[in-house]
Amino acid sequence: MKITAPHLGNVYIAAKALFDGLGIEYIMPPLNNKEALEMGSLHSPEEICLPYKIMVGNYIQAIEKGADTVLLPGSCGPCRFGKYAEMQMNLFKRMGKNINFIVIDAPGDIGIKELYNRINQISRNSRKGKAGQIKALLRAVRVMNLIDEIEEKAHYLAGYEVNKGECKKLLNSCKRDAMNTNSPRDMIMVLEEYKNRLDNVKIDKGKNPIKIAIIGEIYTIIEPFSNLYIEDKLMDYGVATKRKLTPSWWVKDTLLKPTKLNSLKIKRNAKKYLSLGVGGHGRECIGEAVLAQKEGFDGAIQIFPLGCMPEIVSKVILPTISKEKDFPIMSLVVDEMTGEAGFVTRVEAFIDLLERRRKNVLSWS
Amino acid sequence: MYYLGVDVGSVSTNLVLLDGHMKVVEKIYIRTKGSPIKAVQEGFKILKDKYNNVKISGVGATGSGRHIAATLIGADAVKNEITSHAVAALEIDRDVKTIIEIGGQDSKIIIIRNGVVSDFAMNTVCAAGTGSFLDRQAERLDIPIEEFGDYALNSNIGVRIAGRCAVFAESDMIHKQQLGYNKADIIRGLCDALVRNYLNNVGKGKEILPKVFFQGGVAANKGIKAAFERALGFEIIVPKDYNVMGAIGAAILGKEMAEKERKTNFKGFNLADSKFESNSFECSGCSNRCEVVKLIENNQEIGCFGDRCGKWSNRVKSILIK
Known part of the structure; x- marks a missing residue:
């Protein structure tokens, strides 16, 4: 068995730690790129959302390199993500490829027994004992939490750094060095070291950078390729950004969901505008917008793929929040047709808007 | 004291020259016809003949071709069209x-x-x-x-x-x-x-x-x-001046920036006579495979665009969005 998994932001680093730890052979698809998107679009229904297309591209590129098993998280939720696994299985069957799909659904949807069955399909290929396997899993979780923490810190500190570009450089070399390690233990050491280095980046506390919250559909905000590397661009502009949704947040949220204790703060803040889950992370998007305003951000950017049902619901609600709280929010829609020039113009104009607004308010007081 | 604004758009390239009171002294409207460099040069030729001796104290570039224009002319401010149009309109009313x-x-x-x-x-x-x-x-x-x-x-x-x-x-x-x-x-x-x-x-x-x-x-x-x-x-x-509002806005922004920095990066009107070449290639440094464009003036590299990591675009220190 040669296992592969679709890309989602930095999860590939944790996936490497997991499979290295378990001693399972795996094939990482090349980082998201134009060819993956082109191939994915070719084999996907035209109206399906962007993440589906990129994921299909990931599988195809991994299969070319010899992968025969796909591991992906599932959901029986009310957004189209719930259909991904079934549709992708059908697609590869039609293409005449014999690919085994292991879909990790929530136990509430498929039963705990079935979940064990599916996990067992992976773990039986590991030569490690039960204890060793659990250790590998815990280490992978640790890697994921660390890289999310590092990334969050770098994105935020980019607004305060004294030497322009230092945070971005550190973040990039951190990912590269982590991928060059051979064991999860070494990887954790590398990540810890970078975390310390980020803590010691020279910052100017007197700076008051523009602060933007990134909200919206989880895949398109986490996966940089799908949003035309918006967070990198904002780092270049010296904007401090924050994004609440991360892979580690998702894991925690999914695990806590059955107890209904997940993301209480976000839900509480969303309540006035959207009190029900509308699928995907529509309610979270609303809650985060309200929270961002409370936390003193200058504005928020919502990103979602064309045709994303939950985010269309939140997009219609956001202007009300924007008006009531006097808080600028811009929505950006991405798909395989998104032109970079128009996208960048909008982001730049939004930053200008926030800057000039601030100047104006200051000159009035 | 004169200020220059350049707006390189998809269809037209506009240049305006403002006096110290932000009044339009000269406006030039040229069809871009797919070659922004040539259009800017053409505009500069007209300006050079008439205004070669005036002192330009600030320059701004805008439009979809703002980055290439900024590198060519040495702009003080590089701004998107939305901000430029708003600034120009607010100057009037x-x-x-x-x-x-x-x-x-x-x-x-x-x-x-x-x-x-x-x-x-x-x-x-x-x-x-x-x-x-x-x-x-x-x-x-x-x-x-x-x-x-x-x-x-x-x-x-x-x-x-x-x-x-x-x-x-x-x-x-x-x-x-x-x-x-x-x-x-x-x-x-x-x-x-x-x-x-x-x-x-x-x-x-x-x-x-x-x-x-x-x-x-x-x-x-x-x-x-x-x-x-x-x-x-x-x-x-x-x-x-409805058709050159973007350029007017750029000139005003160029003035603001030049005043803040107490200098202008303007390279002068001579670029009309320079020979420009642009080469594009795919960088093979990593898996991103960025398409990079290299701009060459009289056999000397003046700027690169299109890379994500900054390996090329930072080679020649060009102005960033400030």
């Missing part, structure tokens, strides 16, 4: 509340409250109704683009044209033509359809309050202006 800007290939709405941009939108899905589409229709109907709008004013009743998509709008126009409707009614119908499309797409959910400024090349079209007034129910204003 502090009370402006809405800007409708329709250029060669995109259309925008800018909402201004209390003298600052509070919201904006750009066309996302379709370019129907922008300059290039109108150009093509004028050509097809064999009417000079300058007279296109006047035709619409001669009609009393517009024919309903499907304006959602440029291609379908054209088919619908041809269909109506074959049914025997006269040109004037079809053109008025087209103007109405494009305005409807604009208000439903770009202007969706935006509060359009007077004063409304109508800027960009399409503002020359009286038919579209009249259609906007019919749809909105109040007068809209086309400023005197």
